[in-house]
Amino acid sequence: MKPHVLVVYPHPDDETFGPGGTIILHAQAGTPVTYLCGTLGQMGRNMGNPIMANRETLPKLRKLELQQAAKILGISDLRMMGYHDKTVEFEDREVLVKRILDVIEEIQPTVVYTYYPGHAVHPDHEAMAEATVEALSRIPAEQRPVLYCQAISNNRLEALGEPDVSVDITSVAEIKLQAIKAHYTQTAQTAARLEKAYANKDPEIIPWLTVERFYTYRWE
Amino acid sequence: MEPIQKDKVQQQLDSYVDQEIYLHLETTNGSYAVLRGERTISVGAFIRNVPLRFERAVIAGHGPYRVGLKMQHGWVYAEGLTDWEPERQEGLLLAGHDEEGRLAVAFQVSRTPFGKEEE
Numbered sequence: 001m002k003p004h005v006l007v008v009y010p011h012p013d014d015e016t017f018g019p020g021g022t023i024i025l026h027a028q029a030g031t032p033v034t035y036l037c038g039t040l041g042q043m044g045r046n047m048g049n050p051i052m053a054n055r056e057t058l059p060k061l062r063k064l065e066l067q068q069a070a071k072i073l074g075i076s077d078l079r080m081m082g083y084h085d086k087t088v089e090f091e092d093r094e095v096l097v098k099r100i101l102d103v104i105e106e107i108q109p110t111v112v113y114t115y116y117p118g119h120a121v122h123p124d125h126e127a128m129a130e131a132t133v134e135a136l137s138r139i140p141a142e143q144r145p146v147l148y149c150q151a152i153s154n155n156r157l158e159a160l161g162e163p164d165v166s167v168d169i170t171s172v173a174e175i176k177l178q179a180i181k182a183h184y185t186q187t188a189q190t191a192a193r194l195e196k197a198y199a200n201k202d203p204e205i206i207p208w209l210t211v212e213r214f215y216t217y218r219w220e
Numbered sequence: 221m222e223p224i225q226k227d228k229v230q231q232q233l234d235s236y237v238d239q240e241i242y243l244h245l246e247t248t249n250g251s252y253a254v255l256r257g258e259r260t261i262s263v264g265a266f267i268r269n270v271p272l273r274f275e276r277a278v279i280a281g282h283g284p285y286r287v288g289l290k291m292q293h294g295w296v297y298a299e300g301l302t303d304w305e306p307e308r309q310e311g312l313l314l315a316g317h318d319e320e321g322r323l324a325v326a327f328q329v330s331r332t333p334f335g336k337e338e339e
């Protein structure tokens with residue numbers, strides 16, 4: 001099977017903060033990357049620093065930021081699903097599952113990335129992760145792509161143990177930082193601080209820009 | 221956005237009296253408040269593009285400001301408003317930002333539904 005990566009997240013910037021470095025490495029290896037992005041993060045609280053967005057201009061700006069970040073990460077196929085931020089869990093779940101399944105059947109991914117259901121913190125994250133797991137569960141086991149999940153809950157280690165996959169992203173850390181900065185309205189406050197901490201080799205920040213960790217999803 | 225100019229906001233509010241308008245009202249402490257250990261629960265609510273009509277509208281306070289819309293059968297209320305969008309062609313956009321510039325409350329009225337052109 002020809003390698004193809006599928007990434008499924010609800011908000012512009014989830015793809016960067018989550019598996020950003022891993023995406024860059026896939027893209028550098030020549031693997032096509034499709035990103036299904038659920039919403040435009042319309043309800044984000046960060047408005048840039050100084051404040052440059054309002055509730056009505058934010059989606060427009062975040063769409064541009066997403067397109068820019070996707071370019072930096074090497075995402076070859078960016079698809080926006082058009083849901084409204086904070087509402088994914090209330091949508092018809094079967095329709096959502098079907099939309100993800102349609103994409104899976106179309107592009108035949110070999111690897112899929114999303115959040116770990118139950119450890120995704122934000123209700124939109126949980127809904128997208130659950131729908132992705134449900135869509136993949138409908139693919140016959142022998143054809144099913146590998147699913148890598150990121151857990152961001154406070155209790156992830158107690159509940160799930162250590163992640164079994166660690167991706168060394170040292171070689172692409174600078175590029176990931178560029179993608180973080182591309183999400184300008186969301187990261188303006190932190191990007192400068194982050195960049196400085198990275199340059200100073202701050203031990204708190206370094207792991208964050210050098211390794212991305214995933215759980216291989218185990219199908220029952 | 222820019223710091224609220226109370227007189228200009230009051231003028232705009234008055235221009236919407238006794239008309240059908242669309243309301244966007246929102247308040248939040250952020251979906252990650254619990255994760256960051258700032259609060260015990262995430263709190264937030266929004267209503268978007270709810271049509272209504274009011275007979276009286278007042279902006280009060282000395283900053284942060286409060287706004288009250290008096291309707292035939294009830295009230296719309298928001299507090300903590302700090303900024304507005306003076307250049308906006310249609311619709312009045314007010315918001316309250318915390319010390320880090322994050323949106324904590326939004327109060328918006330318009331003659332046409334919000335988001336049609338943006339999304």
Ligand SMILES: [Zn+2]
Binds near residue numbers: 014
């Ligand atoms: Zn998110």
